[in-house]
């Protein structure tokens with residue numbers, strides 16, 4: 001009697017776990033199909049895997065919120081990384097100015113994402129879409145700056161590429177919410 005009760009609970013637990021990982025898989029699959037250049041399936045799925053909020057998601061709208069929060073955290077983390085790079089006294093003037101611009105761009109991107117998050121929660125999809133799209137400007141413009149001087153290698157290529165994907169994900173999910 002007791003055992004069957006436990007296995008019954010276990011059964012529902014497993015059902016729930018597989019249902020949420022299905023949601024992540026399915027949403028990431030659709031997002032990568034809709035925007036293969038910016039959303040890679042593996043990147044999308046693995047980014048949610050260790051996130052308890054993503055695992056508790058009931059629908060793709062919850063994943064929009066989680067993914068915007070992740071992008072905000074990333075913008076902040078990239079800002080800290082840029083500050084550390086600027087601490088290096090051997091970094092030349094040109095690269096230093098690029099890094100300062102990148103810092104500004106990521107700070108603005110963070111604000112845009114915050115505004116986008118609020119707009120999404122207020123069901124103002126037009127504003128949410130515009131603000132989150134604006135955040136995509138940061139990685140592109142940041143990376144381009146370093147190309148303006150021969151021989152200069154961007155120290156932020158990996159961060160810029162990651163952030164581009166992290167921002168493309170909520171945009172793709174938001175489209176699915178509106179369908």
Ligand SMILES: *[C@@H]1O[C@H](CO)[C@@H](O)[C@H](O)[C@H]1NC(C)=O
Nearest residue numbers: 047074077078081159162163
């Ligand atoms: C930003 O997110 C990416 C992908 O999740 C991660 O690999 C990277 O470490 C994050 N960047 C920073 C500076 O935390």
Ligand SMILES: *[C@@H]1O[C@H](CO)[C@@H](O)[C@H](O)[C@H]1NC(C)=O
Nearest residue numbers: 085087088089090091092095
């Ligand atoms: C500091 O910057 C110089 C010049 O870009 C670079 O060669 C060096 O590896 C950097 N040092 C550290 C600790 O990052």
